[in-house]
Amino acid sequence: xxxxxxxxxxxxxxxxxxxxxxxLNNIAKKKLAKIKASEEFDKLPRIFRERWEEVGLYHxxxxxEKAEALVLNPEDGAYSLSNKIxxxxxxxxxxxxxxxxxxxxxxxxxxxxxxxTQKAGLNSEDHPATYSPTMMADFISFFTKEGxxxxxxxxxxxxxxxxxxxxxxxxxxxxxxxxxxxxxxxRTKQKVIHGSSEKIGxxxxxxxxxxxxxxxxxxxxxxxxxxxxGNFEKKRSEKNLDxxxxxxxxDIGNINSYEEFINRLAEIYFQIYDxxxxxxxxxxxxxxxxxxxxxxxxxxxxxxxLSEKYALxxxxxxxxxxxxxxxxxxxxxxxxxxxxxxxxxxxxE
Ligand SMILES: C[S@@+](CC[C@H](N)C(=O)[O-])C[C@H]1O[C@@H](n2cnc3c(N)ncnc32)[C@H](O)[C@@H]1O
Numbered sequence: 620x621x622x623x624x625x626x627x628x629x630x631x632x633x634x635x636x637x638x639x640x641x642x643l644n645n646i647a648k649k650k651l652a653k654i655k656a657s658e659e660f661d662k663l664p665r666i667f668r669e670r671w672e673e674v675g676l677y678h679x680x681x682x683x684e685k686a687e688a689l690v691l692n693p694e695d696g697a698y699s700l701s702n703k704i705x706x707x708x709x710x711x712x713x714x715x716x717x718x719x720x721x722x723x724x725x726x727x728x729x730x731x732x733x734x735x736t737q738k739a740g741l742n743s744e745d746h747p748a749t750y751s752p753t754m755m756a757d758f759i760s761f762f763t764k765e766g767x768x769x770x771x772x773x774x775x776x777x778x779x780x781x782x783x784x785x786x787x788x789x790x791x792x793x794x795x796x797x798x799x800x801x802x803x804x805x806r807t808k809q810k811v812i813h814g815s816s817e818k819i820g821x822x823x824x825x826x827x828x829x830x831x832x833x834x835x836x837x838x839x840x841x842x843x844x845x846x847x848x849g850n851f852e853k854k855r856s857e858k859n860l861d862x863x864x865x866x867x868x869x870d871i872g873n874i875n876s877y878e879e880f881i882n883r884l885a886e887i888y889f890q891i892y893d894x895x896x897x898x899x900x901x902x903x904x905x906x907x908x909x910x911x912x913x914x915x916x917x918x919x920x921x922x923x924x925l926s927e928k929y930a931l932x933x934x935x936x937x938x939x940x941x942x943x944x945x946x947x948x949x950x951x952x953x954x955x956x957x958x959x960x961x962x963x964x965x966x967x968e
Pocket of ligand 1: 749774799816836840865869871872
């Protein structure tokens with residue numbers, strides 16, 4: 620250990636600056652050596668372990684004896700040794716807890732999907748509702764630590780699993796549609812299971828998967844694809860792309876009764892409950908939907924239903940800002956373009 624190691628604290632100017640007092644630095648040195656020798660060390664973020672010689676102790680008012688946090692780059696904030704949820708510093712954490720965010724699909728993500736799948740004669744655009752791995756990686760980084768296990772029961776073409784690759788997590792996905800399952804296998808080496816999540820308990824058991832740290836998914840938004848506007852259908856048919864996920868009965872996007880849809884979907888998440896570690900989070904991304912002039916508050920109804928087993932902790936509203944708008948309702952009645960989704964946050968408590 621070098622004697623030049625520094626610790627950091629907030630000065631009166633509210634800046635993070637190194638301390639020059641040798642006595643305090645020696646206390647910091649001893650504390651850091653203790654952490655290095657303890658089991659705690661292996662649980663630290665990889666970057667802290669790899670650059671351990673540059674890591675300093677941190678206490679908000681400089682009381683180094685009481686310091687319970689580490690600093691690598693002062694600009695990024697301090698990492699609390701008591702962080703049970705993730706590998707983020709306080710500053711990074713704060714950026715993730717606004718109750719809404721704007722996110723539009725990144726061109727770099729779309730290119731990645733296309734390049735990999737087209738080489739194999741498949742087309743990632745075939746899936747009508749894919750998500751950006753960048754957005755999934757943000758959720759994964761908040762709700763897990765490196766090395767943790769993440770489950771997506773509605774895998775699609777594997778955005779969650781690619782998010783796991785990018786953040787050093789282990790991922791498992793379940794997908795009913797064989798084509799999307801094949802596309803996922805081209806994109807990632809993470810585990811993807813071809814099957815119906817209505818049997819997710821059996822599938823996880825057969826694959827010896829347990830102790831899941833986090834689940835994030837976006838199920839079909841009821842049978843919304845079957846009721847999509849003529850424009851969506853026309854454009855996709857012209858390009859010979861899928862208009863719905865599949866025509867299978869097991870595809871929950873083909874259930875016509877709203878009540879049956881909510882119940883069967885909830886049943887899938889209830890099965891997952893037993894495979895999650897205690898205190899694990901479950902995030903479900905859904906939308907409220909409209910049909911024949913009636914509003915179906917799918918997100919709210921699902922939140923209520925899942926609360927029978929999970930604790931509903933929060934919601935984050937995902938807004939899309941680059942979606943083409945239509946003059947719905949004009950000139951007779953108010954009806955919005957729905958360009959926001961609910962990321963419902965539950966916990967196994
Ligand atoms: C909204 S999409 C998920 C998209 C995914 N997040 C992505 O970025 O690719 C819903 C997915 O659920 C799948 N699905 C529908 N019913 C299913 C079932 N019973 N079991 C497993 N997957 C199912 C559909 O094929 C579709 O790919």
